[in-house]
Amino acid sequence: MLDKNGIAQRIAKEIKDGFYVNLGIGIPTLVANYIPEGINVVLQSENGLLGMGPFPFEGEEDADLINAGKQTITTLPGSSIFDSALSFGMIRSQKIDLTILGAMEVSENGDIANWKIPGKMVKGMGGAMDLVASAKNIIVAMQHVNKAGESKLLPKCTLPLTGVNCIKKIVTELAVLDVLPEGGFRLIERAPGVSVDFIRQSTLGRLIAADNVPEMKLD
Amino acid sequence: MLDKNGIAQRIAKEIKDGFYVNLGIGIPTLVANYIPEGINVVLQSENGLLGMGPFPFEGEEDADLINAGKQTITTLPGSSIFDSALSFGMIRSQKIDLTILGAMEVSENGDIANWKIPGKMVKGMGGAMDLVASAKNIIVAMQHVNKAGESKLLPKCTLPLTGVNCIKKIVTELAVLDVLPEGGFRLIERAPGVSVDFIRQSTLGRLIAADNVPEMKLD
Amino acid sequence: MINKVVSGAEEAIKDIENGHTLMLGGFGLCGIPENCIAALVKNGVKDLTCISNNAGVDDFGIGLMLQQRQVRKMISSYVGENAEFERQLLSGELEVELIPQGTLATRCMAAGYGMPAIFTPAGVGTEVAEGKEVRNFNGKDYLMEYAFEADFAIVKAWKGDTAGNLIFRSTSRNFNPVMAMAGKVTIAEVEELVEAGALDPDHIHTPGVFVHRIFQGADYEKRIEQRTVRTKG
Amino acid sequence: MINKVVSGAEEAIKDIENGHTLMLGGFGLCGIPENCIAALVKNGVKDLTCISNNAGVDDFGIGLMLQQRQVRKMISSYVGENAEFERQLLSGELEVELIPQGTLATRCMAAGYGMPAIFTPAGVGTEVAEGKEVRNFNGKDYLMEYAFEADFAIVKAWKGDTAGNLIFRSTSRNFNPVMAMAGKVTIAEVEELVEAGALDPDHIHTPGVFVHRIFQGADYEKRIEQRTVRTKG
Numbered sequence: 001m002l003d004k005n006g007i008a009q010r011i012a013k014e015i016k017d018g019f020y021v022n023l024g025i026g027i028p029t030l031v032a033n034y035i036p037e038g039i040n041v042v043l044q045s046e047n048g049l050l051g052m053g054p055f056p057f058e059g060e061e062d063a064d065l066i067n068a069g070k071q072t073i074t075t076l077p078g079s080s081i082f083d084s085a086l087s088f089g090m091i092r093s094q095k096i097d098l099t100i101l102g103a104m105e106v107s108e109n110g111d112i113a114n115w116k117i118p119g120k121m122v123k124g125m126g127g128a129m130d131l132v133a134s135a136k137n138i139i140v141a142m143q144h145v146n147k148a149g150e151s152k153l154l155p156k157c158t159l160p161l162t163g164v165n166c167i168k169k170i171v172t173e174l175a176v177l178d179v180l181p182e183g184g185f186r187l188i189e190r191a192p193g194v195s196v197d198f199i200r201q202s203t204l205g206r207l208i209a210a211d212n213v214p215e216m217k218l219d
Numbered sequence: 220m221l222d223k224n225g226i227a228q229r230i231a232k233e234i235k236d237g238f239y240v241n242l243g244i245g246i247p248t249l250v251a252n253y254i255p256e257g258i259n260v261v262l263q264s265e266n267g268l269l270g271m272g273p274f275p276f277e278g279e280e281d282a283d284l285i286n287a288g289k290q291t292i293t294t295l296p297g298s299s300i301f302d303s304a305l306s307f308g309m310i311r312s313q314k315i316d317l318t319i320l321g322a323m324e325v326s327e328n329g330d331i332a333n334w335k336i337p338g339k340m341v342k343g344m345g346g347a348m349d350l351v352a353s354a355k356n357i358i359v360a361m362q363h364v365n366k367a368g369e370s371k372l373l374p375k376c377t378l379p380l381t382g383v384n385c386i387k388k389i390v391t392e393l394a395v396l397d398v399l400p401e402g403g404f405r406l407i408e409r410a411p412g413v414s415v416d417f418i419r420q421s422t423l424g425r426l427i428a429a430d431n432v433p434e435m436k437l438d
Numbered sequence: 439m440i441n442k443v444v445s446g447a448e449e450a451i452k453d454i455e456n457g458h459t460l461m462l463g464g465f466g467l468c469g470i471p472e473n474c475i476a477a478l479v480k481n482g483v484k485d486l487t488c489i490s491n492n493a494g495v496d497d498f499g500i501g502l503m504l505q506q507r508q509v510r511k512m513i514s515s516y517v518g519e520n521a522e523f524e525r526q527l528l529s530g531e532l533e534v535e536l537i538p539q540g541t542l543a544t545r546c547m548a549a550g551y552g553m554p555a556i557f558t559p560a561g562v563g564t565e566v567a568e569g570k571e572v573r574n575f576n577g578k579d580y581l582m583e584y585a586f587e588a589d590f591a592i593v594k595a596w597k598g599d600t601a602g603n604l605i606f607r608s609t610s611r612n613f614n615p616v617m618a619m620a621g622k623v624t625i626a627e628v629e630e631l632v633e634a635g636a637l638d639p640d641h642i643h644t645p646g647v648f649v650h651r652i653f654q655g656a657d658y659e660k661r662i663e664q665r666t667v668r669t670k671g
Numbered sequence: 672m673i674n675k676v677v678s679g680a681e682e683a684i685k686d687i688e689n690g691h692t693l694m695l696g697g698f699g700l701c702g703i704p705e706n707c708i709a710a711l712v713k714n715g716v717k718d719l720t721c722i723s724n725n726a727g728v729d730d731f732g733i734g735l736m737l738q739q740r741q742v743r744k745m746i747s748s749y750v751g752e753n754a755e756f757e758r759q760l761l762s763g764e765l766e767v768e769l770i771p772q773g774t775l776a777t778r779c780m781a782a783g784y785g786m787p788a789i790f791t792p793a794g795v796g797t798e799v800a801e802g803k804e805v806r807n808f809n810g811k812d813y814l815m816e817y818a819f820e821a822d823f824a825i826v827k828a829w830k831g832d833t834a835g836n837l838i839f840r841s842t843s844r845n846f847n848p849v850m851a852m853a854g855k856v857t858i859a860e861v862e863e864l865v866e867a868g869a870l871d872p873d874h875i876h877t878p879g880v881f882v883h884r885i886f887q888g889a890d891y892e893k894r895i896e897q898r899t900v901r902t903k904g
Contacts, residue, residue, distance in 0.1 A: 018673050020880050040673045042834075042880070046539065047465045047612050050878050051672065051834070058667040063468065063660035064596075064610040070466040071666035077868025078672035078834030080878040081608055083615040083643075084465065084491070085547040085784075088540025092558065092785025093852070095880045111563075121524050122536065124516035129566060130540030133559035134785060164563030237440050239647050259440045261601075261647070265772065266698045266845050269645050270439065270601070277900040282701065282893035283829075283843040289699040290899035296635025297439035297601030299645035300841055302848040302876075303698065303724070304551075304780040307773025311552025311791065312619070314647045330796075340757050341769065343749035348799060349773030352792035353552060383796030544784070551777070554808035557786055575787035575817075584808075607873060640840060641874055 002173045002191045009034045024101030025069045027141040046127045048087045051079025092134045099135035103142045105157045108205035110167040110179040113159035132163030144172035144202045151204035175199045189216035221392045221410045228253040243320030244288045246360040265346045267306045270298025311353045318354035322361045324376045327424035329386040329398040332378035351382030363391035363421045370423035394418045408435035439634045442602035444651045447477035450625045461617040462490040463593035466663045469610030471594040473627045473655035487511040515539035548585035550619020591621025598628035602646030618644045627655040672867040675835035677884045680710035683858045694850040695723040696826035699896045702843030704827040706860045706888035720744040748772035781818035783852020824854025831861035835879030851877045860888040
């Protein structure tokens with residue numbers, strides 16, 4: 001079973017040389033720490049920045065330079081600044097190669113819910129609806145089950161949707177799964193020490209698993 | 220009867236302090252020479268410039284700095300450069316207070332034709348269709364009659380249209396006329412020495428003239 | 439050149455009336471028009487509809503106007519951490535319309551570009567799509583969303599000139615340029631106001647034609663919402 | 672940072688094939704990609720559809736490609752003074768589609784912004800409107816116009832960096848930034864190519880994400896179409 005950093009580490013293996021990547025808040029942010037050496041990747045922050053760097057050193061924070069999570073950050077050489085309309089323009093026109101974000105629920109047809117829980121104070125969808133509707137390639141980083149032990153990979157989402165038919169890959173503490181175009185979660189890899197049976201028990205949506213599902217390598 | 224400079228001079232009196240103005244090619248370009256002293260006006264060039272200045276001095280031409288007529292120009296202090304999409308964005312959103320352009324024909328309901336003569340090589344409409352469709356205030360600078368002596372102020376345009384229902388004022392070598400919302404050319408001023416009768420003979424569209432139409436003052 | 443300079447925030451906002459719709463630039467607390475917000479709080483105008491990506495925090499930004507109950511409706515993409523906001527929302531004093539961030543930015547831009555409506559896939563198949571026209575282009579569904587207009591757009595820039603030209607600094611640019619284009623009246627406060635001609639025309643982000651009033655603001659706090667640092671070594 | 676540098680115009684255009692659609696930046700002869708045009712003329716690729724505001728003059732710009740009969744169709748707003756263009760058009764060798772200048776710019780922009788269509792009043796009630804959807808918003812009619820896509824967009828900038836970021840100079844900006852956003856593959860030639868990090872991020876007009884290939888061009892002629900001057904005194 002993976003911890004949050006393990007999930008981030010596994011997702012980082014999906015990032016290829018030359019990718020422009022948008023990382024959501026939470027586990028996705030951790031992915032930046034595991035981008036393989038020698039791979040050139042540019043991180044987008046949807047408030048209006050390409051070429052996001054690490055957090056600043058103490059005392060070097062700039063109130064005018066923040067990311068989409070409102071954290072103080074830095075820029076890397078070759079970065080560019082633009083307004084929020086152009087930022088979502090490049091998202092809609094699919095110039096961003098990969099979007100990584102969290103989810104509360106994902107359904108077996110690729111729907112995602114991650115912005116609203118009925119009865120709770122709703123803070124808003126921010127850029128999530130734009131990102132999931134437009135991205136050509138989305139990986140969801142999430143826990144397989146919620147705190148009550150209930151599966152978050154469902155036949156159909158129960159929460160209000162963020163986007164429909166858009167998720168293609170999911171990485172959880174238990175597994176890597178593809179969402180099939182015809183519907184269903186195909187088990188691609190097991191987390192170290194986790195059995196297919198356990199993953200099946202933790203997955204309420206339809207799970208498709210081959211006889212021999214490899215264990216993931218984080219190297 | 221006015222010459223081209225006279226038409227430009229009369230039109231210049233319509234320009235008010237604080238106006239952003241787009242001047243078309245031909246007579247409209249001459250209007251810049253007659254903008255009253257003490258009036259602050261900003262000229263837009265639709266290729267992507269606000270704050271157009273006069274032609275450069277010989278030897279100071281800059282190939283990267285031209286107007287919509289492809290002439291070398293200069294910029295004034297406070298000018299700004301932008302791309303052609305934003306340029307037409309500000310035209311569509313009516314940030315330009317006044318557009319002055321030429322015409323081959325204008326009809327009594329405010330249609331304008333100024334881009335295409337069937338049977339002749341068509342060079343294109345350039346920005347004219349955008350300008351006439353969007354401008355909140357358009358003045359047409361034109362000859363009242365063509366070289367064959369035929370009126371260019373018509374009940375209905377005979378040439379392919381550039382825009383419909385958009386022209387509100389016309390200044391010719393003979394007269395200043397408003398296009399009425401209900402249709403018809405209302406004679407506002409006569410050029411020096413030109414009679415109402417002569418204007419009426421030169422106008423094929425419906426002309427509305429009061430008993431006493433003043434002669435224009437160019438001072 | 440046309441001079442857009444006014445004496446300060448109080449003069450700039452003086453004709454904003456109860457019930458008006460305002461756009462306020464900024465993302466989180468970054469690039470917000472601090473001086474104008476302070477003047478609005480002082481002036482006490484009420485029943486405002488505020489279009490702003492966020493709603494500030496309890497004691498800064500639009501949160502200050504919420505404390506004074508000046509806002510009737512917020513149109514935002516994310517209303518963040520704001521206890522007073524939550525209280526007013528739950529009590530029904532405040533109305534909130536949540537819309538996707540890209541849709542918000544693009545609807546402002548549409549107004550500035552004279553486009554009455556735009557198409558975006560954001561929100562298709564979700565509750566955001568309710569009551570909206572869905573249209574398919576090349577096999578993909580889009581929502582038609584209308585241009586946003588505001589009685590006043592209030593933005594914050596880094597530098598500006600007397601002709602109203604604006605330059606923004608780093609990610610404090612965010613929503614400011616698109617909102618600057620969308621106001622019936624646009625007010626810009628800047629950290630440094632210079633004479634027309636002092637800015638390079640190629641560096642200008644917002645041409646002065648979009649800006650009706652400009653002034654040099656004072657005492658910018660520029661509060662940081664999430665101070666995040668790494669340690670050296 | 673992702674490196675977009677190629678060796679020169681020949682490498683940049685080498686996979687442009689007969690029948691492709693190209694966007695070419697520039698207004699008149701101002702800000703045109705001189706090096707890439709020269710390489711296309713040399714390379715001899717044919718049956719091109721060219722989206723460009725103008726078509727050059729007889730012996731410069733796109734006119735050079737017309738001389739070689741490489742262009743099957745021009746999509747422009749104004750085709751200017753070009754005898755060879757006129758001859759080919761009248762003989763039926765060349766097809767031309769004339770569209771309003773703002774519509775041309777906005778259709779390019781729409782592609783870059785991922786908007787499948789836009790609304791503009793330009794051309795309503797004229798032959799430009801034939802076969803197009805007309806839609807009324809707030810009492811005014813608009814045409815729905817589709818986003819333009821191109822197999823290759825070829826633009827010219829003043830400065831660029833190895834990450835593909837572009838800065839344009841004065842009115843040579845014109846159509847270049849919107850076309851740069853609209854190419855499936857975007858090629859940028861620049862007068863000065865610098866290392867990533869040498870350009871101020873706030874000054875960049877076209878973020879590198881839109882640019883796939885960049886190189887420093889050589890021997891810019893920058894011909895002036897209408898040299899207009901005043902005399903001193």
